[in-house]
Amino acid sequence: MIIGPDHARGGRIDCDVVVVGSGAGGAAAAWQLSRAGKSVICLEAGGHYTEDDFSQDFGVAARQLYEDDGQRVMMGNLYVPLPGGRCLGGSTVVNSGICFRIPPTRFSEWQESNELAFEHADLLPHTHTTEQMIGVAPSRTDVWGGNNQFAMDGMTKLGWSGGPMPRNAPGCIGCGACNNGCPSGGKMSTAKTFIPKSEQYGATYYTFARADGFIRTGDRIEGVTVSLMDPATEQPAGRMEVRAKAVVLSCGAVRTPEILQRNGLGNAHVGQHLHVHAATGVIGITDRDIEGWKGIPQGFYSDEFHVNDKMLIESFWATPEVYWLSFPFGFEGTAKMMDYRRMVAVGGTISDTGEGTVKASAKMGKVKISWSLNEEDKGRLIRLQQRVCELMLAGGATELHTGIYGIPPITSMDDVRTWLVPDQIRPKQMMAVYASHPQGTCRMAGSPEVGAVDCDGRVYGTEGLYVMDASIFPDVLGVNPQVTIMSLSLMLSEKLARTL
Ligand SMILES: Cc1cc2nc3c(=O)[nH]c(=O)nc-3n(C[C@H](O)[C@H](O)[C@H](O)COP(=O)(O)OP(=O)(O)OC[C@H]3O[C@@H](n4cnc5c(N)ncnc54)[C@H](O)[C@@H]3O)c2cc1C
Structure with a gap:
């Protein structure tokens, strides 16, 4: 059952487990726990929106579906947008549907550095369940569109590895609107999968229900206190408490x-070790019509440099205003927008090495996210752009725009060598850096000296309090994270169910 703000009553509810958040981690946990016969209440701060509500207008989508109306940023030696979902289904409703497994070598590194007490083989069955549940398969080329085909052609000429992106969108019609909420219902977010399937086992979801505090006796956490939010004012309009084992x-x-910091819970690792996959892109102009808005925005990848240089090349597509705003074209750039039909866009992500922090502000609901682009990560992002330029020139782009302020349009590999020189570029010149996969802020480790949660996901220093989301990654993952978050959550919640 999904209970919206009109029907939520204050007072007290009792259940076996209360899950806070209904995104990749929360919905998977709610499904696993309810399937095991536990009574589950899931609280979601955002609203419940479906295909009937999703809008092609990003302004509307941002307000409905995103944290801070899509304006969330990390602050450091540059400002980096860090969007995240806030709605039933969390970020899985607005994501691009890309689905990679954790590379086994990455798991081994995590296991060694953070003394994880489980094996890759323990996680794998949960990855299979996840992939089946959300329908992972290579992107269908009948809904690929010109931009993905352009990237694929460039990669093929260079002989690099890669191909159609694995995605969880079996019903994709290639309309290009993934990040506004999939209007065709073809993308299998948790709102289409784990959530309805857990409702069948009796799980109840409250929307516009923001958990603020904890009910506790000493170190034992016995439930949460909840603000029932008014959707119009986004201010608390009622209170509720949910007591749980x-x-x-x-x-x-x-x-x-x-929420942990605000309530003085957890150790000094809480809010530290913020990692992201820093991303950037290159916009190209070709001599032919591409019409990149038709087709899957992110349907192609190349992992040629993933192992040796921790970068993943991915196609992307964005609306005209994003291009126009992201690139320092001035009047000349405005004129360039006339070439939108012939534009192509390829970018990618890197695994960062710098660590940021998340800190609760004094004002309820506000957080300060700090992250800076260090020299190593800046160098890697610029090397990513060098590779992307190479691919795009091979694909037939005639002019490339890197989003780096002060660098002229690139038309050849000589230009790449002349202009894309890490030592000569300052972070603040990099106008098109973006990140969307925050992780690691309550990292998992075999001891409280190293991490914030133990290998069962339990918050060190507490009883009855667990974390199951991207916070628990021991370190940066290196590939798009939703499958790994869901897999870990299924594994940890299965274990938790056995203890209750
Ligand atoms: C634009 C975009 C594109 C992306 N593309 C991809 C992709 O293609 N592939 C991929 O693998 N990953 C992608 N990601 C990332 C991926 O979706 C996230 O990493 C993943 O969903 C995170 O899971 P989570 O459980 O940690 O948090 P989320 O899925 O973000 O869910 C957290 C939920 O908790 C709720 N919440 C927060 N605080 C409270 C509170 N106090 N009380 C109640 N509820 C609360 C939020 O409203 C939110 O709904 C993308 C993300 C974005 C934003």
């Missing part, structure tokens, strides 16, 4: 440390 926090890697 266990509390699972799945608010994402920004909000989970925030």
Whole structure:
């Protein structure tokens, strides 16, 4: 059952487990726990929106579906947008549907550095369940569109590895609106999968229900206190408390440390070790019509440089205003927008090495996210752009725009060598850096000296309080994270169910 703000009553509810957050981690945990026969209440700060509500207008989508109306940023030696979902289904409703497994070598590194007490083989069955549940398969080329085909052609000429992106969108019609909420219902967010399937086992979801505090006796956490939010004013309009044998926090890697800090729970690692996949892109102009808005925005990838240089090349597509705003074209750039039909866009992500922090502000609901682009990460992002330029020139682009302020349009590999020189570029010149996968802010480790949660996801220093979301990644993952978050959450919640 999904209970919206009109029907939520204050007072007290009792259940076996209360899950806070309904995104990748929370919905997977709610399904696993309810399937095991536990009574589950899941609280979601955002609203419940479906295909009937999703809008092609990003202004509307941002307000309905995103944290801070899509304006969330990290602050450091540059400002980096860090969007995240806030709605039933969390970020899985607005994501691009890309689905990679954790590379086994990455798991081994995590296991060694953070003394994880489980094996990759323990996680794998949960990855299979996840992939089946959300329908992972290579992107269908009948809905690829010109931009993905352009990137694929460039990669093929260079002989690099890659191909159609694995995605969880079996019903994709290639309309290009993934980040506004999939209007065709073809993308299998948790709102289409784990959530309705857990409702069948009796799980109840409250929307516009923001958990603020904890009910506790000493170190034992016995439930949460909840503000019932007024959707119009986004201010608390009522109160509720949910008492449970266990509390699972799945608010994402920004909000989970925030609620812990606000309530003085957890150790010094809470809110530290923020990692992201820093991303950037190159916009090209070709001599032919591409019409990149038709087709899957992110349907192609190349992992040629993933192992040796921790970068993943991915196609992307964005609306005209995003291009126009992201690139320092001035009047000349405005004129360039006339070439939108012939534009192509390829970018990618890197695994960062710098660590940021998340800190709850004095004002309720506000957080300060700090992250800076260090020299190593800046160098890697610029090398990513060098590779992307190479691919795009091979694909037939005649002019490339890097989003780096002060660098002229690139038309050849000589230009790439002349202009894309890490030592000569300052972070603030990099106008098109973006990140969307915060992780690691309550990292998992075999001891409280190293991490914030133990290998069962339990918050060190507490009883009955668990974290199951992107916060628990021991370190940066290196590939798009939703499958790994869901897999870990299924594994940890299965274990939790056995203890209740
Ligand atoms: C634009 C975009 C594109 C992306 N594309 C991809 C992709 O293609 N592939 C991929 O693998 N990953 C992608 N991601 C990332 C991926 O979706 C997230 O990493 C993943 O969903 C995070 O899971 P989570 O459980 O940690 O948090 P989320 O899925 O973000 O869920 C957290 C939920 O908790 C709720 N919440 C927070 N605080 C409270 C509170 N106090 N009380 C109640 N509820 C609360 C939030 O409203 C939110 O709904 C993308 C993300 C974005 C934003």
